[in-house]
Amino acid sequence: MIQESFWQKDDLGDLENCHISLYRSHFSKSQADRCLEQLRKIEWTQNEIVLFGTKHLEPRETAWFGNPGVNYKYSGIEHKAKPWFPLLEDIRTQVQMASGVIFNSVLVNRYRDENDSVAWHADDEPELGAAPTIGSLSFGASRKFQLREKNKRGKIFNLFLHHGDLLIMHPPTQQHWLHCVPKSRSKTSERINLTFREIIQ
Ligand SMILES: O=C(O)CCC(=O)C(=O)O
Incomplete structure (x- = not known):
């Protein structure tokens, strides 16, 4: 069962050029538990990124999956797509049905604990085209x-993404807004997030 809710106007007002849909518990607890268990087995990579001219280890682990030849470059790293596997294909189908968009790739992110994070950025690299939609499942x-x-x-603007929540960022959000997942001050267990994308080839 899909429960849909949008930005609560009381909290956030009308955000200009920000178009986001949030589907709370898009995956039921038991479905989400099963996904988490299987996704844990992915072969993760911790990449080096260049920040202000200095190399650092990215404070999270990632894996890039997609259709053959769908490669993606961000933070100076070229990611070569690993092939889809059945669970990821099933999840992709559900995210496509909710968003009405076809995705040919997904960046899977693993935040091991409260110290992992992703800095302010927009998913606006040229290979995502002028008006990308991002489907983000947690x-x-x-x-x-x-x-x-x-x-x-x-x-x-803050919101909390919980186990099984689906966030869709529609155009023109990436052109006008940045997003991030900051480190957490309280002790936090593992989180796996999937950001589905369409790379224009
Ligand atoms: O983990 C998230 O919720 C966001 C991930 C993200 O923004 C990204 O990988 O580009």
């Missing part, structure tokens, strides 16, 4: 997800 620990407008020191 399993495991709840983490804070933040949004703020690009090029502005304006308000930061």
Whole structure:
């Protein structure tokens, strides 16, 4: 059963050029538990990223899956797609049905604990095209997800993504807004997040 809710206007107002749908518990607890258990077995990589000219280990682990030849470059790293496996194909079908968008790839992210994070960014690399839709599904620990407008020191909007929640970021969100998952101050267990994308080839 799909439970759909959108930004609560009371909390967030009308966010200009930000179009987001949030489906709470899109996967039931038992489905989400099964996904988390299987996704844990992925072969993870911790990449080096370059920040202000210095190399660092990315504070999370990732894996890139997609159709043959669908490669993706971000933070200076070229990711070669590993082939889909049955669970990932099933999840992709469900995310496609909810979003109405066909995805040819997914970046799977593993936040091992409260110290893992992803910095402010937009999914706006040229290979995602001018108007990308991102389908983001979360399993495991709840983490804070933040949004703020690009090029502005304006308000930061917070929401928590829980086990089984699906967030769709529609166009033109990536052109105008940044998002991040900050480190958490409280002790946090593992979270696995999947961001489905369409790479234009
Ligand atoms: O973990 C998340 O919820 C967001 C991940 C993300 O923004 C990304 O991988 O580009």
